[in-house]
Amino acid sequence: MGRPFELSDPARARQLADAITILAPPTSVKIVHVCGTHEMAITQSGLRRFLPSTVQVLEGPGCPVCVTSTADIDAAIQIAEAGAVVCTFGDMTRVPGTRLTLEGARSKGCDIRVVLSSADAVRIARETAQDVMFFAVGFETTAPMTAAVLLDDPPANLSVLVAHKKIPEAMAVLLDLPGTAIDGYLAPGHVSTIIGLDPYTRHLGRFAIPVVIGGFEPLDILYAIALILRQLHDGRGIVENGFPRAVAPEGNSAARTLIDAVFESTAVAWRGIGEIPDSGYRLREPFAQFDARARFDVRGEVGEEEIPGCRCADVLTARATPAECPLFGRRCTPLSPVGPCMVGSEGACSIWFRYGGRELP
Amino acid sequence: MCLAAPAKVISITDREAVVDYNGVRTTARLDTLAEPLAPGDYVLIHTGFAIRRLSPEDGEATLRLFDELANSLDLNDASSSENAEHSRAGNEQQPQTTSDS
DSSP states (O other), X not given: OOSTTOOOOHHHHHHHHHHHHHHOOSSOEEEEEOOHHHHHHHHHTTGGGGSOTTEEEEEOSOOHHHHSOHHHHHHHHHHHHTTOEEEXXXXXXXXXXXXXXXXXXXXTTOXXXXXXXXXXXXXXXXXXXXXXXXXXXXXXXXXXXXXXXXXXOOOTTXXXXXXXXXXXXXXXXXXXXXXXXXXXXXXXXXXXXXXXXXXXXXXXXXXXXXXXXXXXXXHHHHHHHHHHHHHHHHTOOOEEESOTTTOOTTOOHHHHHHHHHHEEXXXXXXXXXXXXXXXXXXXXXXXXXXXXXXXXXXXXXXXXXXOTTOXXXXXHTTSSOGGGSTTBTTTBOSSSOSSHHHHSTTSHHHHHHHHTOTTOO | OOOOEEEEXXXXXXXXXXXXXXXXXEEEEOTTOOSOOOTTOEEEEETTEEEEEEOHHHHHHHHHHHHHHHHHSXXXXXXXXXXXXXXXXXXXXXXXXXXXX
């Protein structure tokens, strides 16, 4: 092993691939993961070539940028047009709203800044008298960082457009959608570092399918897939921790305390899926003064723009591979993306285009 | 988005730590971390905030988990399995890489 925590070992990769081959059922199985980092690791390292042809692994709604609703993007643009400095993570600036992207708003003179951390937005707010809005996207891994800055005496000119989402709730809804036919979930490692095992049991237990938390090294992913197949082989369907070096069963209590202090659960709209009860966050009453929607009088409009020909909704619900979209690689490329799955660098389409998932079925 | 990377803790001041990612030094907030931390520890960092203390021993334990799974199956059956549609040269004996499992 070279640097600590980088597990690279061809002999073990072979062993795990052999274990998968032994455990794979004769009929096809569909394993869905919900994490752009997983898709990146799987595609970049060519892991699908290691798998028997009966084992399909697809990305579901795992890219927070891709599942952000048009209404939220429109709200961010409206706030930018009202004169606030808008801070957000990089890919968010290129996702289309109803009229334009945040990048498009910037080209019309709005002040849009890319940040790497919620703390950067606070720093920007402290250095200016202008209103600064942080467009807070991301799953449970990222929500504690938004909560942390709001609990840390934030400047009065800071506001937050909360678009954080909770993944187990979406995983459960996906299983109820027609045509998803999911046999097992590869659950996201770093989300699980925060939430632990319990939310998966609560939301997915009734489906009795394998849910295995996996890390992000190629060996971690092969191991988690092997654990899923072993459960299917043995006729079990439980939540299993395949990433114990980073995931405690109870999760990260400090981070969860921050989330609970600042946010309460609410129904939010997911692009490609629609509204899911309790799958998002809104600010609790003591933090209402930082609510960007209230400060800038933004009316949230529900309703999604369908992009003609684009199959992002099917890709986000693991009902299609990127290659099954007629626009993929033709009219839709990372340089001129049509749908959000090609915009977000963690979107399945963008990853497949860049790292050669193209030829795969 | 949920990317997190391990870094080594160099020093700790108040609620922040100076951390080292393979030679690149930066600061990380600690208010999102449940475990106590000391210089020399490793932490998993997400968007500038520490989310979990890691120990190099846990890395070794992970490798043992992989081996336990492999050893619980008879890997010699791999390429003769009727399910193995992609036959790889999986029938040669694998070297045993750990001694304690």
